[in-house]
Amino acid sequence: MERLAITPRELAKMLGVSANHVYNLIASGQVKVTRLGRRLLVPRYELERLGLLPKENPAMQGGAE
Numbered sequence: 001m002e003r004l005a006i007t008p009r010e011l012a013k014m015l016g017v018s019a020n021h022v023y024n025l026i027a028s029g030q031v032k033v034t035r036l037g038r039r040l041l042v043p044r045y046e047l048e049r050l051g052l053l054p055k056e057n058p059a060m061q062g063g064a065e
Contacts, residue, residue, distance in 0.1 A: 005034065005041035014052060 012019040025031040047053045
């Protein structure tokens with residue numbers, strides 16, 4: 001099962017930048033996040049928008065796996 005979101009620290013590791021840099025991108029609105037209680041999460045669709053994940057093709061979903 002694929003994760004629907006990652007933490008800003010995990011995004012920093014993916015990008016090879018500091019966590020502070022990711023938090024600055026979030027604060028400036030360049031990276032969209034969802035808040036779950038006090039926790040910030042970067043949703044999968046945002047990772048796709050940033051080009052870090054391939055966009056899901058609806059035609060490819062739903063078949064037998």
